[in-house]
Amino acid sequence: MPETKQKKPIIQLVDVYKEYRAGTISTLALKRVNFQIHREQVIAIMGPSGSGKTTLLNMIGLLDRPTKGKIFFDGLDVLRLDDKTLANLRNTKLGFVFQTFNLVNRLSVFENVELPLIPRGIPRGVRAKMVLDAIIKVGGDESWLSKKPNQLSGGQQQRVAIARAIVGKPVVLLADEPTGNLDRASAKVVVKTFLNLNKAGHTVVVVTHDPEVANCMDKIYVIRDGEIIDEYSSNKAESLINKV
Numbered sequence: 036m037p038e039t040k041q042k043k044p045i046i047q048l049v050d051v052y053k054e055y056r057a058g059t060i061s062t063l064a065l066k067r068v069n070f071q072i073h074r075e076q077v078i079a080i081m082g083p084s085g086s087g088k089t090t091l092l093n094m095i096g097l098l099d100r101p102t103k104g105k106i107f108f109d110g111l112d113v114l115r116l117d118d119k120t121l122a123n124l125r126n127t128k129l130g131f132v133f134q135t136f137n138l139v140n141r142l143s144v145f146e147n148v149e150l151p152l153i154p155r156g157i158p159r160g161v162r163a164k165m166v167l168d169a170i171i172k173v174g175g176d177e178s179w180l181s182k183k184p185n186q187l188s189g190g191q192q193q194r195v196a197i198a199r200a201i202v203g204k205p206v207v208l209l210a211d212e213p214t215g216n217l218d219r220a221s222a223k224v225v226v227k228t229f230l231n232l233n234k235a236g237h238t239v240v241v242v243t244h245d246p247e248v249a250n251c252m253d254k255i256y257v258i259r260d261g262e263i264i265d266e267y268s269s270n271k272a273e274s275l276i277n278k279v
């Protein structure tokens with residue numbers, strides 16, 4: 036493993052607990068989770084339904100605050116930040132991809148990918164170049180830009196969603212079941228896209244039910260009942276990426 040992957044973690048969770056309360060019912064979704072992600076790693080989080088994967092991803096992605104514990108982003112104690120500063124950190128340093136793509140169907144592909152750049156006050160011409168760069172990075176081309184998302188295949192739509200997640204050049208890319216709605220062939224292309232982005236310097240975290248997808252990553256963490264119960268290096272040699 037290259038030395039850069041061994042340095043100070045980009046994200047660190049220390050003794051993190053997350054409790055959800057609905058009336059008198061409480062669910063302890065994360066129980067004393069200690070977890071580190073290093074720069075330029077590509078990791079998978081696996082576990083059964085309800086085990087706490089999305090809750091964990093929400094902590095890593097600074098989308099929600101833990102009930103107890105500490106979260107560091109690049110050494111910064113993020114729970115000390117006010118909501119506005121935290122949102123700004125999240126919007127500039129993190130990119131999100133979801134199972135259902137979450138694209139806006141009445142907007143073109145170009146407009147969808149451009150969305151995160153608009154509040155940043157980036158000039159139009161620069162935005163246009165950033166959008167095209169992002170589309171090319173996910174293996175798309177100029178012909179995609181004027182289409183509506185529903186004029187593309189599922190795998191292509193997910194790659195547009197990935198382009199939207201990376202257009203602002205985040206450090207970390209987080210994906211929750213990104214291949215869950217895709218057929219096998221499209222899933223492979225999407226996995227390959229994540230691996231290419233990782234090679235280009237992005238840190239990538241993928242929640243997945245699919246062992247074949249997980250085996251393409253550097254490392255697999257297994258979560259059960261809110262606890263990380265296992266952690267192992269994946270068997271890349273056996274992975275589907277060699278069969279793409």
Ligand SMILES: Nc1ncnc2c1ncn2[C@@H]1O[C@H](COP(=O)(O)OP(=O)(O)OP(=O)(O)O)[C@@H](O)[C@H]1O
Pocket residue numbers: 055056057062063064082083084085086087088089090091
């Ligand atoms: N907003 C919420 N309010 C109350 N309970 C919640 C909330 N979100 C999640 N939970 C509970 O916390 C636990 C972990 O949920 P989480 O969504 O993290 O699981 P998951 O591993 O992502 O599951 P899946 O594979 O089905 O997406 C579950 O018991 C769930 O019911």
Ligand SMILES: [Mg+2]
Pocket residue numbers: 088089090211
């Ligand atoms: Mg989930």
